[in-house]
Amino acid sequence: MTTDVFAVLADPHRRKVLELVAARERTAGELAAEFDVSRPAVSRHLRVLKEAGLVTCRQDAQRRIYRLDPGPLTEVTGWIERMSGYWAGRLSALEAHLDANPEAPR
Amino acid sequence: MTTDVFAVLADPHRRKVLELVAARERTAGELAAEFDVSRPAVSRHLRVLKEAGLVTCRQDAQRRIYRLDPGPLTEVTGWIERMSGYWAGRLSALEAHLDANPEAPR
DNA sequence: CAGTTACGTAAGCTTGCGGTTACATATGCG
DNA sequence: CGCATATGTAACCGCAAGCTTACGTAACTG
Numbered sequence: 001m002t003t004d005v006f007a008v009l010a011d012p013h014r015r016k017v018l019e020l021v022a023a024r025e026r027t028a029g030e031l032a033a034e035f036d037v038s039r040p041a042v043s044r045h046l047r048v049l050k051e052a053g054l055v056t057c058r059q060d061a062q063r064r065i066y067r068l069d070p071g072p073l074t075e076v077t078g079w080i081e082r083m084s085g086y087w088a089g090r091l092s093a094l095e096a097h098l099d100a101n102p103e104a105p106r
Numbered sequence: 107m108t109t110d111v112f113a114v115l116a117d118p119h120r121r122k123v124l125e126l127v128a129a130r131e132r133t134a135g136e137l138a139a140e141f142d143v144s145r146p147a148v149s150r151h152l153r154v155l156k157e158a159g160l161v162t163c164r165q166d167a168q169r170r171i172y173r174l175d176p177g178p179l180t181e182v183t184g185w186i187e188r189m190s191g192y193w194a195g196r197l198s199a200l201e202a203h204l205d206a207n208p209e210a211p212r
Numbered sequence: 213c214a215g216t217t218a219c220g221t222a223a224g225c226t227t228g229c230g231g232t233t234a235c236a237t238a239t240g241c242g
Numbered sequence: 243c244g245c246a247t248a249t250g251t252a253a254c255c256g257c258a259a260g261c262t263t264a265c266g267t268a269a270c271t272g
Contacts, residue, residue: 213272214271214272215270215271215272216269216270216271216272217268217269217270217271218267218268218269218270219266219267219268219269220265220266220267220268221264221265221266221267222263222264222265222266223262223263223264223265224261224262224263225260225261225262225263226259226260226261226262227258227259227260227261228257228258228259228260229256229257229258229259230255230256230257230258231254231255231256231257232253232254232255232256233252233253233254234251234252234253234254235250235251235252235253236249236250236251236252237248237249237250237251238247238248238249238250239246239247239248239249240245240246240247240248241244241245241246241247242243242244242245242246
């Protein structure tokens, strides 16, 4: 089971599914109609998204209605923020260095 | 050439490279030493990262020194923010509906 | 210049992922 | 109950992605 959110987001079809369910919940059929690939393929993507916790699914008669759960996305934003944090720290170190060695003043 | 930032971030090795260069720039050899895979494998990851614009590379004698460029990450954060925006809109629509039909008041 | 260091590239192999077709399951309907 | 609708599962296939080994290429070093 692929539980890595980054890997799940790597597929454009899955990202489009998320965009679609972000606005309003949709049935599997409605979602499948938006893609050029076969319905089983979409069904697999939905399973992957569900396993990753990015969508939830409730049943209404024969239909399965999918809804976005943006929770796991915090793993991504958190990682990027940490990166940017380190990056900012590195930059300020560079600035300190440039301040101490002003050979190319702005 | 894979220019899709999401796909580039899908690989854990590449994410670790980014984490490593986020703190301070590193040579290809330093980076390779941090992984259990062969050096050519790391070299390929570096190429992918470079093509995606996530790292830059300058040469110092025989060494290649890699540095983070967080710029392309905005594509990811932007996408997630848009998602969250739609999500929030959907939520407020739900809230409006609940306000208009208060059959389960809080 | 010959040897070493530090990398990247090429070629080939393997595996995993996404796709399709065919089938199973479950619910509503007459 | 029998049929249609809606959807997931199974089995199989092809290809792209990542890994490895072997080799090519600069640049420093004595």
